[in-house]
Amino acid sequence: MLYWHCYRYLLMRKYPKRLLLFVLTLTFSFFALAKSIEPNENHAPDVSIVTGADQTEAYLSLLKNKRVGVLANMTTIIGKKHLVDSLTASGINIVKVFGPEHGFRGNASNGTAVGDEKDPATGIRIISLYGKKKKPSALDMSDIDIMIFDIQDVGCRFYTYINVLKEVMDACAEHDKELLILDRPNPNGYLVDGPVLDMRLKSGIGQFPVPIAHGMTIGEFAQMINGERWLPDNRECRLKIIPVKNYNHDMEYTLPIPPSPNLNTQQSIMLYPSTCLFEGTYLNHGRGTQFPFTIIGSPLLKGKFAFSFTPVSIPGMSESPLFMNEVCYGLDLRGIDVNELRKSRQINLEWLITLYKAYPEKDKFFDRTLSKQMGSIDFLSGDYEFREQILAGKSADDIRSGWEPALSNYKQMRKKYLLYP
Numbered sequence: 001m002l003y004w005h006c007y008r009y010l011l012m013r014k015y016p017k018r019l020l021l022f023v024l025t026l027t028f029s030f031f032a033l034a035k036s037i038e039p040n041e042n043h044a045p046d047v048s049i050v051t052g053a054d055q056t057e058a059y060l061s062l063l064k065n066k067r068v069g070v071l072a073n074m075t076t077i078i079g080k081k082h083l084v085d086s087l088t089a090s091g092i093n094i095v096k097v098f099g100p101e102h103g104f105r106g107n108a109s110n111g112t113a114v115g116d117e118k119d120p121a122t123g124i125r126i127i128s129l130y131g132k133k134k135k136p137s138a139l140d141m142s143d144i145d146i147m148i149f150d151i152q153d154v155g156c157r158f159y160t161y162i163n164v165l166k167e168v169m170d171a172c173a174e175h176d177k178e179l180l181i182l183d184r185p186n187p188n189g190y191l192v193d194g195p196v197l198d199m200r201l202k203s204g205i206g207q208f209p210v211p212i213a214h215g216m217t218i219g220e221f222a223q224m225i226n227g228e229r230w231l232p233d234n235r236e237c238r239l240k241i242i243p244v245k246n247y248n249h250d251m252e253y254t255l256p257i258p259p260s261p262n263l264n265t266q267q268s269i270m271l272y273p274s275t276c277l278f279e280g281t282y283l284n285h286g287r288g289t290q291f292p293f294t295i296i297g298s299p300l301l302k303g304k305f306a307f308s309f310t311p312v313s314i315p316g317m318s319e320s321p322l323f324m325n326e327v328c329y330g331l332d333l334r335g336i337d338v339n340e341l342r343k344s345r346q347i348n349l350e351w352l353i354t355l356y357k358a359y360p361e362k363d364k365f366f367d368r369t370l371s372k373q374m375g376s377i378d379f380l381s382g383d384y385e386f387r388e389q390i391l392a393g394k395s396a397d398d399i400r401s402g403w404e405p406a407l408s409n410y411k412q413m414r415k416k417y418l419l420y421p
Contacts, residue, residue, distance in 0.1 A: 063092045080256075154269055170237070276293065302327070
């Protein structure tokens with residue numbers, strides 16, 4: 001209506017009609033555009049994720065004048081500096097550091113036992129929890145007032161840091177020490193999928209009745225360990241969690257530091273819930289290359305796939321990979337659109353099914369006795385039926401249907417412990 005009245009007024013002033021229409025259209029288009037970009041009070045502005053460790057103002061006072069133990073690895077950072085280095089520089093009394101798989105500074109290969117040592121940078125004693133010792137002893141805990149747990153996880157049952165979390169929680173509960181968890185985002189936090197672990201298959205790569213992708217941060221998982229009474233003798237750990245700011249489980253989060261030597265790219269981290277199942281097969285899944293968990297193959301698949309790669313010994317990553325110095329043929333998943341994977345909210349089973357169908361010696365496909373590496377598909381999947389379903393040629397949908405109702409029951413239980421929407 002306003003447009004029409006303006007047009008009539010200018011027409012009476014005897015301006016050419018074409019010029020009037022052009023000027024009025026341009027003017028009203030400008031106002032429409034201006035209105036469309038006005039701030040919307042219902043839309044929160046984009047903000048940066050702030051990890052628990054980066055919120056020093058929230059926890060430094062808890063550490064003052066206390067003897068502090070730290071469970072840490074190379075991902076334990078404040079900004080770009082290691083947490084232990086930063087806290088020591090701030091005058092915090094760190095009496096000892098506990099190191100998980102890959103060691104405190106991340107210089108140990110996958111599965112390699114790590115011994116006790118002294119940190120050359122700070123002189124602090126390092127006690128390994130990935131070797132003969134899995135849990136801090138009474139002596140280890142005797143001169144500690146408070147323990148810090150700060151490690152980047154990737155949200156999978158077979159990723160061993162949640163096992164270390166349980167052991168540290170148990171030691172703290174047993175010796176009445178508070179555990180301070182500096183929480184970090186789960187890069188696979190959007191994903192809750194896979195068979196729930198059959199506890200008859202409990203092992204070092206599966207200790208909890210959760211699916212392959214559990215969809216929780218370390219802080220949330222710690223609450224679940226307490227709440228579900230998963231510590232021995234019904235113990236409960238005193239927890240203090242510094243939550244991540246500006247985070248929810250659907251957010252994309254690129255890790256600033258690789259969480260382990262063979263999860264060295266964001267692509268590998270996003271594919272890991274699906275491709276780690278190949279640890280239970282007689283195929284190389286990129287170990288011995290710079291692209292672990294993103295390429296998969298075997299010499300037996302020659303002529304079946306055009307893509308090929310040759311695993312070699314790589315110190316610090318894979319010293320003796322499967323099919324070392326042999327040409328492997330198979331799948332290259334480095335170009336997979338992880339956004340499509342995120343939209344599906346499912347572990348991809350098609351890659352495993354495709355390679356099994358193409359494998360010429362099917363009796364060898366799941367035979368880990370042929371490999372020097374540990375782990376069987378039963379323990380990785382956490383499900384006795386999974387292997388048999390693949391062998392029987394079941395579809396992904398058929399296999400997935402067998403995960404119910406346990407998976408849905410887990411999702412409902414999980415809600416009790418979430419810190420983030």
